[in-house]
Amino acid sequence: MKLLTAAQTRQADAATLQDEGIRSVALMERAATVFTDWLTARLAPTDAGEILVLCGPGNNGGDGLVAARLLHERGYRVRVGLLPADKHSADFEHNRPRLPAAVPVADWRPGKLPPIEPGTVVIDALFGTGLRRPLEGAAAALVRHLNAARARVVSIDLPSGLFADAPQPKDSPVVEARHTVTFELPKLALLLPQNARSVGRWHVVPVGLSPRFLAEVDADMHLVDAALLAGRLPARPTFAHKGTFGHALLLAGSKGKLGAAVLAARSCLRGGVGLLTVQVPAVGYAVLQTAVPEAMCLVDPEKNHLSELPDLQPYNAVGMGPGIGQDDDTRAALEDLLGSARVPLVLDADALNLLGANRPLLDLLPPDTLLTPHPKEFERLTEPARDDYHRLQLLRDFARQYRCYVVLKGAYSCLAAPDGQLYFNTTGNPGLATGGSGDVLTGLCLALRADKRLAPLDAALLAIYAHGRAADLAAAHTGQAGLIAGDLPQYIGQALQELTTAEEF
Ligand SMILES: NC(=O)C1=CN([C@@H]2O[C@H](COP(=O)(O)OP(=O)(O)OC[C@H]3O[C@@H](n4cnc5c(N)ncnc54)[C@H](OP(=O)(O)O)[C@@H]3O)[C@@H](O)[C@H]2O)[C@@H](O)CC1
Ligand SMILES: Nc1ncnc2c1ncn2[C@@H]1O[C@H](COP(=O)(O)OP(=O)(O)O)[C@@H](O)[C@H]1O
Numbered sequence: 489m490k491l492l493t494a495a496q497t498r499q500a501d502a503a504t505l506q507d508e509g510i511r512s513v514a515l516m517e518r519a520a521t522v523f524t525d526w527l528t529a530r531l532a533p534t535d536a537g538e539i540l541v542l543c544g545p546g547n548n549g550g551d552g553l554v555a556a557r558l559l560h561e562r563g564y565r566v567r568v569g570l571l572p573a574d575k576h577s578a579d580f581e582h583n584r585p586r587l588p589a590a591v592p593v594a595d596w597r598p599g600k601l602p603p604i605e606p607g608t609v610v611i612d613a614l615f616g617t618g619l620r621r622p623l624e625g626a627a628a629a630l631v632r633h634l635n636a637a638r639a640r641v642v643s644i645d646l647p648s649g650l651f652a653d654a655p656q657p658k659d660s661p662v663v664e665a666r667h668t669v670t671f672e673l674p675k676l677a678l679l680l681p682q683n684a685r686s687v688g689r690w691h692v693v694p695v696g697l698s699p700r701f702l703a704e705v706d707a708d709m710h711l712v713d714a715a716l717l718a719g720r721l722p723a724r725p726t727f728a729h730k731g732t733f734g735h736a737l738l739l740a741g742s743k744g745k746l747g748a749a750v751l752a753a754r755s756c757l758r759g760g761v762g763l764l765t766v767q768v769p770a771v772g773y774a775v776l777q778t779a780v781p782e783a784m785c786l787v788d789p790e791k792n793h794l795s796e797l798p799d800l801q802p803y804n805a806v807g808m809g810p811g812i813g814q815d816d817d818t819r820a821a822l823e824d825l826l827g828s829a830r831v832p833l834v835l836d837a838d839a840l841n842l843l844g845a846n847r848p849l850l851d852l853l854p855p856d857t858l859l860t861p862h863p864k865e866f867e868r869l870t871e872p873a874r875d876d877y878h879r880l881q882l883l884r885d886f887a888r889q890y891r892c893y894v895v896l897k898g899a900y901s902c903l904a905a906p907d908g909q910l911y912f913n914t915t916g917n918p919g920l921a922t923g924g925s926g927d928v929l930t931g932l933c934l935a936l937r938a939d940k941r942l943a944p945l946d947a948a949l950l951a952i953y954a955h956g957r958a959a960d961l962a963a964a965h966t967g968q969a970g971l972i973a974g975d976l977p978q979y980i981g982q983a984l985q986e987l988t989t990a991e992e993f
């Protein structure tokens with residue numbers, strides 16, 4: 489699924505009107521209807537009390553007017569507060585007189601803002617994707633008033649005051665919603681941690697935007713969902729043998745951090761790799777052989793940390809990083825790897841920290857290398873970001889400059905490709921916020937990069953999605969708090985199976 493900018497969303501609306509030959513008020517009616525359906529499916533009239541609908545001057549406010557009418561027709565008690573404005577959109581004007589007379593309507597002016605009782609259900613229809621400048625004056629006063637009320641706020645399309653795809657000035661107010669019900673496609677702002685307090689939980693409802701436009705529009709941001717991944721993971725052929733899926737080498741572990749090597753190794757095996765060899769420092773030999781008997785084990789000459797590479801000739805992909813520490817010998821081994829590898833690389837954790845501390849090494853990164861930093865590791869590779877939007881720009885620039893794939897990990901992990909495209913993952917849950925879950929991702933990335941059938945982009949997309957999906961499957965059994973990284977590998981197989989394309993008839 490594509491992520492559209494605010495400008496592209498407007499184009500999508502216009503294309504829909506044109507393709508369907510309908511008027512914009514019809515699309516507004518449809519949008520407000522699916523919004524109202526969403527709300528009424530979750531909130532009975534008896535639990536709702538009197539719903540307050542706050543409407544701005546544009547089409548977002550128009551949606552609010554229609555929702556107020558529909559709620560009234562469905563037996564809810566409703567009142568409407570209007571933000572005073574010099575002019576209103578045509579579709580707002582169209583719907584204003586269609587409000588039933590039984591719905592009380594008032595202008596909500598600064599200085600005379602009525603109290604909002606705690607727990608009131610408020611529909612925030614002040615501003616949506618048409619916001620052009622930060623809120624000030626009467627609009628800002630109204631939003632501050634609402635946020636102080638501890639109401640149950642449901643925002644239509646976007647929390648009012650939030651730009652769809654650009655940062656806010658720190659001091660400009662934004663509605664703090666419990667739920668944001670957004671039309672057709674999520675907006676970038678909904679995916680970023682800095683907006684979490686405003687967005688609450690977000691939900692997408694379909695309004696039937698032009699499929700033609702959505703297929704043709706040139707987006708540079710995408711959502712990684714099952715539809716995007718369809719056809720990217722081929723089934724295992726009947727006569728497959730272990731060579732079909734590649735031989736991976738994992739360089740991982742140091743004294744006290746052998747668990748990272750074990751987690752990544754198990755995950756790599758569950759990711760379907762044909763053969764796996766793990767090189768660990770001597771201290772890890774028995775651990776690895778016992779915990780992961782399916783993997784072969786090479787022993788580094790150093791007892792407690794990695795110091796050198798084996799002959800790389802047998803391997804189809806090499807992963808380095810989980811639990812390796814930052815010893816100088818390990819840095820030398822990394823440098824050797826960057827200089828000599830002729831196969832796909834996956835770099836994580838301390839391999840990234842070593843790169844960050846030795847920036848000239850970045851120039852040795854082979855093209856198509858896959859890096860999996862969390863935001864702190866990414867900062868060490870680049871610079872501190874001003875905000876989440878700036879961090880995405882740094883991510884994009886980094887992937888372009890070094891022609892590599894970078895997964896910026898977190899909720900909605902974002903993969904940047906060398907061509908500058910961004911892909912936001914949709915699977916996973918806060919149960920993943922536990923030590924070692926990143927090591928599991930590394931192992932899975934390594935397995936899929938070792939599979940010669942997969943393009944680098946496809947391997948990375950499949951890995952981030954299946955990792956999160958495994959966490960969702962696991963959390964169904966363990967709960968989020970009870971989820972530990974070691975639970976994840978056993979669900980990777982199912983997550984991948986769900987994505988596997990059956991052979992065509
Ligand atoms: N996508 C879909 O599928 C569909 C989308 N639909 C809905 O349309 C919404 C977009 O509507 P929209 O374009 O009319 O913009 P909206 O968000 O109401 O704001 C514009 C108004 O606010 C004003 N204004 C702006 N900034 C301001 C500020 N800082 N402070 C004060 N005023 C400010 C601006 O005035 P101006 O800038 O012109 O002075 C103008 O009056 C979208 O989010 C969705 O809810 C559905 O109806 C149909 C299907
Ligand atoms: N709140 C969250 N929602 C979804 N995924 C998350 C969340 N928190 C963490 N994750 C995922 O968990 C993994 C954590 O990786 P990382 O920070 O490297 O952990 P570790 O170093 O302990 O292995 C990443 O894949 C990240 O995307």
Ligand SMILES: [K+]
Pocket residue numbers: 548612613614615616643644645646647648
């Ligand atoms: K809104």
